[in-house]
Amino acid sequence: MKTTRLIGNWRSLGWIGMIALASTTWSCKKFLTVEPVDRLTGNNFYQSVADVENNVANMYSMFFDKLNEGWIIGGIGEVRSGEVFASPGANSYASRRVVEVLGRNDLLSAMDPSQPWEWYHYERVTNWTRYYQIIQTANILIDKLNEGIPGVSDTDKRRYLAEATFLRCFSYFWMVRLYGDVVYYTEPYQAEALPRHPMVDVLNKCLEDLRPHKDGMPWTYDDPALKGARASRGSIIALLMHMNMWNAGFDRNNRERYYQEAAALGTELIQSGAFRLYPLTEDGWATVMKGRSDESLFEFYRSINYQDENAALSPFGDHFLRWPYKFPRYNNQIAHCYYIDTYMAKLYPAGVADKRAEFWFDDMLSNSGQFTAVKFGFNVFASGNEDRNPDNTFMIFRYADAILLHAEALAGLSRDNEAIASLNLIRARAEATPYTGGGGQELRDFIFWERCRELFGEGHRYFDLVRTQRIMNPAFARNPLNSDQYNRRAWTWPIDQSARNNNPQITLNEYWLSR
Known part of the structure; x- marks a missing residue:
């Protein structure tokens, strides 16, 4: 008989629904996998570059846990x-x-x-608990890096700060698309119970948070073990583009600003020459799907x-x-x-x-x-x-995805000729008939369908329908939402009741409470 005690610093985050203290027993087989306390809290843990590396790797692993929960x-x-x-x-x-x-x-x-x-x-x-574990782990790492960790050079510090900020912002972006409004915080030890913040504000905070880290990161990595699998300048640009394009769909009074930033980021990415589209051959496409390729911007390898x-x-x-x-x-x-x-x-x-x-x-x-x-x-x-x-591999952001976001942003700014040029980069790789149609809505719709074609099965289609409001149009969705359903956020997922544990300020997604 062996006793294992799960002790965490999540007492301060009871509003997320974590258990602060629990004990359990097991015999003959493992009953509970326990995260090391220091890995979550940072107390006396960050003593070397190896400690930082292990903690960063654990954050990626925690996020993949959510992708691995089912289909x-x-x-x-x-x-x-x-x-x-x-x-x-x-x-x-x-x-x-x-x-x-x-x-x-x-x-x-x-x-x-x-x-x-x-x-x-x-x-x-x-259940959003795992995402908040990642966020708090990133918050603590950022705090410890700013305090100073033995053996971490200034160059390494900048890279790790950028990587931790990327993982924090990526977690918020992912949650926004699932739940809409979410609780937002960046303190390493958040004690105050907080309500959900409007999703547009959350992503604007993330944009402000992540922008300063872009230029200090390498475009990609020479080490094939890191390419695509660790955050890079390419990863950061892809996430910044996606957050801008999401907000452009919901914050329409400011959409031109979002389009302008996404378009500029896409131009920067394309002109870098750091990434490429592989030919549609068996070897070429197998390389893309295997992962760690020059087409990967971010993936879970x-x-x-x-x-x-x-x-x-x-x-x-x-x-x-x-x-x-x-x-x-x-x-x-x-x-x-x-x-x-x-x-x-x-x-x-x-x-x-x-x-x-x-x-x-x-x-x-x-x-x-x-x-x-x-x-x-x-x-x-x-x-x-x-x-x-x-x-x-589990592909999250691919170069082709960013090129098509670039085309979409340009079309939103009525820079139709530039949009068509980016669009036809993807059409050319597909050995498809180039787009020669008109601009305006015709072009914007064609770019939407091109994203459906190119990114088939990569987890973008439904979110593209939602952010562009095409989810309400039967020409684009077989089972569209009506405007009332859309406005009441029927496109979200329910939020588990545990989110309200110890935090009465949390409200659940109203649409799913009335089903």
Whole structure:
């Protein structure tokens, strides 16, 4: 019999819902994984560069924990607009139908433990505790770096400050897209209970916080182990662009300012020459999806070579691959899910040249489990009866994404010729017909669809629908929200009741309380 005590400094953050003190016993097997107290608090911990490195690595790991809780990228960023269906006859068909429930925006049913899809555990999305653990860890690290840590040079200090600030701002950005308004703080030991802040204000604070760190970071890293997997100048620019473009959708009186900053950042990124678009060949695209490539701006690198523990559900491609792209053969004869043919035909119209349609998909218009998103199937290393997905990284920001945000911002500023030039960089890589249409709304809509085509399955589509308000337009979403639902933020997720523990100032998302 062994006793383990979990002691944390989260007493000051009871309003987040953390347990300040708990004890438990276990016998014969591990019952609870306990984070070291000093890793969270910083007390007597930061004594060397190695301590800082270990703590930064832990923050990345904590964030990936949230992506690894289930089919998260698909559930939050792709299927809520209604174009995805479970494939009749697929493995665990009744459970896979959760994609259709998500597509109707029925999140409460998707989280219902009495349903056959309960093992998707979408209730975990509603719990923001892990994000606030990352934020407080970043706050403490920033505080300790400013105090001074033995062995940390001025150069290293600037880099670590930038990296910790990036992780803090990235966590806020991610939460804003999930919950709308969130609690915002940057103190290392926040004692006062705080209410939720308006999301536009939160992102404006993050923009102000992160901008000064951009120029002090390397564009990328020569060390292949760090490229894309650690924050860089490219990562910071991508996050700054995304935060500006989100606010442009909700703070319309100031949208020109957001567009101007996003456009300038995109120009800076493109002119740097630090990143490139890989050719759409088997080797080229496999390199992109494997990770650590010159196209990656920020990713959570995962590799079968390192025995990385991905949940079976967590990769997006898990639901849209079949044998021979996914093993074992006996229960993967068809893909679990498919995109409806009307949507795919809208993405890749017949008669319009686009290599992605043939290169990234098999049976694209089948309306069945024969549909295959080969885009995610180029790194297959399993064989026989191994239950494995292809060996891909979790891509968050990619160079192509930033180029298209650049085009969108330019189009928003009516700089149509420049927008078309950026747009056609992506079209050219895809060996697609160049855009030769008009400017204005026609161009802005085409850029939106180009993001859907290029970033298929990478977790951007639903958030693009929300921030551009196209989620209310049936021309862009199969199950659109009405204006009342949008204004009441039906596009958010519910917030778990535990957020109110010890903090009566927290209000939950009203739309989901009235379902």
